[in-house]
Amino acid sequence: MPINIGGLVAIVIFYLLILAVGIWAARKKPPGDDDAEDVMLAGRSIGIFVGIFTMTATWVGGGYINGTAEVVYDTGLIWCQAPFGYAMSLIFGGVLFANKMRSQGYVTMLDPLQNQFGERMGGLLFLPALCGEVFWSAAILGALGATLSVVLDMDVKTAVILSACIAVAYTLFGGLYAVAYTDVVQLGCIFIGLWLCIPFAWNHPAVGEVIDSQQDWIGEVPSNQWGLYADYCLLLIFGGIPWQVYFQRVLSSKSGHKAQILSYVAAFGCLIMAVPPVIIGAIARATAWNETEFECESPDVCITAKHTAMILPLVLQYLTPDFVSFVGLGAISAAVMSSADSSVLSASSMFARNIWKLTFRQNASESEVLWVMRVAIFVVGVLATVLALTIPSIYGLWYLSSDLVYVILFPQLLMVVHFRDHCNTYGSLSAYIVGVLCRTLGGEDMIGIPAIIKYPYYDEEEGTQLFPFRTLAMIVSASTLVFFSILSRWLFETGRLSPKYDFLRCVVNIPEDAERVGEPHEGExxxxxxxxxxxxxxxxxxxxxxxxxxxxxxxxxxxxxxxxxxxxxxxxxxxxxxxxxxxxxxxxxxxxxxxxxxxxxx
Known part of the structure; x- marks a missing residue:
């Protein structure tokens, strides 16, 4: 089938619109200003309106809307945990971190960790954060390529490369200014595009009674899977907090109080934006696909396991007119770009500041840091694109990385922000090692890592851990952090170990000219x-x-x-x-x- 020229023209127009908005937003940056912090945080001048849009658009990405429709179609609404989980993560992030971290004037999520545990430990903690951002960008770029190939019969590689180039281009020159203002346009396109598709899809002749089939798409949780269900829920809520894409918006707010407001309102926005894909998933569930132009593999089975991940673009392609499907495709593209550009900027900001500036080049000028960040934006964008095109199990890599963010970063960030006197570098390093071991030994079937530790209720046939082992690993990691911090402090301060063995120099063998100051005030x-x-x-x-x-x-x-x-x-x-x-x-x-x-x- 030839490329759909009309759809291709519509996508090109949409991409040009986004690029134009990104370039315009980049011009809002003060002329001649080469301050890296201003580029990372838009001069800490993000207002309520733009802040709400960019915070919401960061979470409402291509994986969010595609995954929501897929889960509702495949296993039912009750398993659609992402909208509720991410909304709760924004609320808890606002309660626990937003006001305190913005008031203390941090620039990245790693700043309090690096201040407490040192630059080398900060470099280790950067790794799971970097992998999470890069693999997420690659996963959603790959999903976008597959979507465009379904609706437009467009080459996947061309679609992925084009989308990545547009996102990297305006992020490269505009920083958070460009990302935030394009998020406003992208979120509007998502909302309008998906709602426009619903009445056309609902009234398609092949669609049955959606409301009457309610029990089919609500779903249920089997009694032996409640542990797995709770594990995923807690992972989304607390594992959704320690991401630089979230803190970049929190720290760019004008004050700590406004950062909290952004978090709470964006939580409501995430729930609202989940409604259209939920309805689309329910429509797909009520559709007799053999009555559409979709080519079924057999008369009895049309949508197989390999099709469920693409259920939203399939609805656009076969249940709506062409012009409507093009608008919906623009919505999916907007969702992907709104998350990809944020992840690329976040990973680059952490590298330029916490690795280059604070670890290797403490005397680096602002101009040097800014150029390092720009190079990092390009490198991260290229890396995400290559991964999207070459690794078929990229979602599995992202799942593992997000689990490590939950297991390692969340307890350490919670401790340094609220209980900094009860943790040190020995505890951090020990918790890091224990957390990685606990999570990886539990296995990851999507990328072929076998389960070395088989927790209770392990499903041998499916190779699935039904026990909430991710949450257990997080609790063990947090306990290890506290235990070894207290133990090392007791050993050195009571003289049971000589100060010369304090090789991390964080208890008694502290450099003569280093002393921690008290808690900073607002804006310090x-x-x-x-x-x-x-x-x-x-x-x-x-x-x-x-x-x-x-x-x-x-x-x-x-x-x-x-x-x-x-x-x-x-x-x-x-x-x-x-x-x-x-x-x-x-x-x-x-x-x-x-x-x-x-x-x-x-």
């Missing part, structure tokens, strides 16, 4: 650089270049205090000379006792 962030604590104020110098950073202008210090700090001369202490910046450089006295309060170095 504490950063350790070269073992010197610099406490930045909300109107502080921009990465020590002497420029006032308007992105953090929350006004925590008075003008007189700022002037006093700026006028302060260099000070000499213990033979070392330090220059005072806006903010305060704190040098502790020499350590005279091996016993010291639990502290960490970056």
């Amino acid at each position: 962030m504490s950063v350790m650089t070269c073992h010197t604590v610099v406490k930045y104020n909300s109107t502080d110098v921009n990465e020590m270049n002497g420029r006032i950073n308007p992105a953090l202008n929350l006004g925590s210090d008075s003008d007189e205090e700022a002037a006093a700090n700026q006028e302060a001369p260099t000070m000499t202490e213990n033979g070392r000379t330090k220059k005072r910046l806006v903010g305060e450089i704190i040098s502790p006295p020499p350590i005279t006792s091996p016993r010291k309060q639990d502290q960490t170095k970056l």
